[in-house]
Each structure stands twice: as C-alpha cells, then as structure tokens.
Amino acid sequence: MHSKETALVVLSGGQDSATCLGWALERFGRVSTIGFHYGQRHTVEMDCRLRLMDEVRRLSSGWNERLADDTTVELALFRELGRTALTHDVAIEMGRNGLPTTFVPGRNLVFLTAAAAHAYRQGIRHIIIGVCETDYSGYPDCRDDTIKAMQVALNLGMESRFVLHTPLMWLTKGATWELARQVGGDAFVEVVLEHTHTCYKGARTTGHPWGYGCGDCPACDLRRQGWADYLRNCSGGGC
Template sequence: MKPHALVLFSGGQDSTTCLAWALDRYQHVETIGFDYGQRHAIELECRPKVLASLRERFPAWAGKLGDDHMLDLSILGQVSDTALTAGKAIEMQANGLPNTFVPGRNLLFFTLAAAVAYRRGLQVLVGGMCETDYSGYPDCRDATLKALQVAIGLGMDTPLVIETPLMWIDKAETWHLVERLGGTALVDLVCEQTHTCYIGDRSARHVWGYGCGQCPACKLREKGFDSFSGWRSDKRGAAELARE
C-alpha cells in the first residue's frame, strides 16, 4: 500500500504547493494547521477556502484529500517575542537572525504533526521548508529536519518520513512546480486564494497575489513570480516563432 501523508498546511503559497505535490504523489493526504497567535492570522481563514477550491477544481485530487486538523498552539505565541507574533517592525537581530524567526516553531509543528500522524496511521509528514531563499531560519535547514526525523522515529518507535519538496528550489522554481502540478488553474488559485504576507495585509491584490508588498515574504514572492512570468513569456514567444 502506498504511504499516506500529512501536510503542514498554513494556507500560504509554499504549503499549498506542497499539498498539491503530495496529492499528486500519495493516495491519501490529510492536512494540519496551527493557530499560534500569528500576526498574519488571515492565513487561517484562507485554509478552508483553498481546500474547498482544490476539491472543486481538481477532481483527481478530491478523492485523495482527507481530513483537516487544526491545533491550538497559542502557547508558542505566549513564549515568543517576534515580529510574527507581535505588532513590531521587521528587522535583523544582534544574533544575525530576523525577528520574524519564531524559536521552536517548526520543531513543535513537526512533533505535534507526528503525534497526529501516529494516531491516524499516516507515514509521511510534508512541510514547505526551504534553504534556497529562506529568511535565515535555522529550523528550516535540511540538517535540522533530518535530525528531527530521526528523533521522532526513535521517540515514537515508528518510521515517519519528513518530506520537504521545496528544500532546494527558489521561489521562481516553486511557481514552476505549481504550474507543472496543476497548470494555469493552480497558479491562479495560489495567486488568488493563498496568503503569505507576514503583516497579514490582504487589502492589495498584486499580480502574484495579496499582500503588503513590502515585507520579506512579499518581496520574495514578487521576485519569484516576476522571474517565472518572464520565463513563461519567453516560452510563449519561442512557441509562436516555431509556428511561423
């Protein structure tokens, strides 16, 4: 029997891409989200809309998409003092890390996801962590997650695999992956319905989606989409020349 997966699904671009990747790969996929007092809590409102749209627009995936789980992790917001859990300016800290880094966040996410996966009989955990253009978060590193996979497997006496399909690709390549998985329909869904802005601003619609346009997450998304759009234009131009 093919493995079943649990996707860490925030409602943002990367986790939506990972969800599509898992639906394309596994026969049964469930999702899990965390309410940790994040400043951009608007992402939690996007989650059910994205899930509903995936079921509606991609019939081949609808039958694979199982239960969604939401956990209250407000304690994380209580013990942290970051720009993602408080209304403060985004800046670099003396230790060289941005103050958008929430200490322990991904470690807790995966540990709790593993507990749910254990109960649900799911063998694979999927997360959107990335080293290529990440914001300097040490808990997004491949080495961190490989070590965590070993610890979780030992602690639960169950082989659970952590998959990170975005680990070695940048944002432009992430957009390419979205298109390969679901075509223009999935690109449009990601632009229109996901949320990635750190500030939680959903008042402005850009070509790449909603956001403030100024925070690091928005700038990365915009840069990646511009590169992706340029590639698409070049490809169309080459195709037109070939037809002439």
C-alpha cells in the same frame, strides 16, 4: 501516483504549503492536512487555507477524492514564550543574533512534533512540510540538516518510521511557482495566486499581480520576485 499510502501536509495557507499540497495529491492515495493557530499576526492565513482546500477540490475530481480530513491545533505557547515580529507588533528587521525578528524559535520543530503525534495516531507515515533553504529568511529550522535531524528524533522518540518530505528545499520562489504549474497546471497556479496568503503583516486588502499583501515585508518581496522570475521563465519558453 507512486504510493497508495496516506500523507499528512503541514498546511499554513501560504504559497509554499499550498504547492506542497498539490505535490502530495499527485503522489499519495490520500492526503490529510494539519494547520496551527500559534498567535500569528497574519492569522488571515488560517482563513485562506479553508478556501484554498475548497478550491483545490474543485480543480480535480481525483484531488477531491484524495483530499481527506483536516485538523487544526492551538499552540498559544509561542505568544507566551516571547515576542517576535510574527506574534506581536514588533518591527520586522534583523535582530542582534543575526536572525530576522520574524523568526519564531522552535516553531517548525513544534509543528513537526505535533504533526508526527497526529500522524502516529492516524497510522500515517509520510509528513510533508514546505520549508526551503534556497529562498528563505535565514531561519535555522528551515534547513535541510534540521529536518533530517528531526526525522531521526521523531522516529527514535515515537519508535516509528516517519518520512519527512521537503519538496521545496532546494527551489527558489520562481521554481516553486513552476512546481505548482507542473503538478496542477495553470488552474492550480491561479488558485495559489488568489487563495493563499504569505504577507507577514496579514494585509489582504490590496491585490498585486503576485497575490495579496502589504507589498513591503520580506515575505511579499520574496513572493513578488519569485512571480517575476516565473513569468520571465515562461516568456523564455519554460512554461
């Protein structure tokens, strides 16, 4: 660990945020988590995050001691503001604006604002979110420039000194699997594989070598390819 401070992880229940949780547990004295019900079609991820935290606690006594409180927040406004493929039964495709229909406008901006408001009340300075600009769907609120701008805005608006950490920003999905192995070993990789959910459609009845999902949506495609890249790297002596 490099800090005795507390960090707050935005934990969705997916592969990326789970990896960020492991990353934080290796670096901070205490780690709190926050999750959001925003009317997502794949609401099963919110069930997965609870099991995920239980499994993480079992992996390491140190992680168990450092993993602190969890908070969930209701954000029904995203369903009320408009239809997207993550909040309504809408086809997953590219929209006329050049962004996929899975883009929920303002989602990560609101997540970070709510997380910072919670962190402010708890005296937490470090906020961790699993956004990525390398393997992503083109979401503008996942870009490095956006996160840097949000850090400035939150610090000005709350007169604070928050630090927004994005450990996956420049990693491919294969490298994200490798980061999970680096912070928690093969046992943590197995937990991420079995107990996280990434599929946009919320399908969790079919298991694949790379985890559960419909196998057809863009999120499943990314996870499948990332797992294949990770195994390829391992077979070449990278693990």
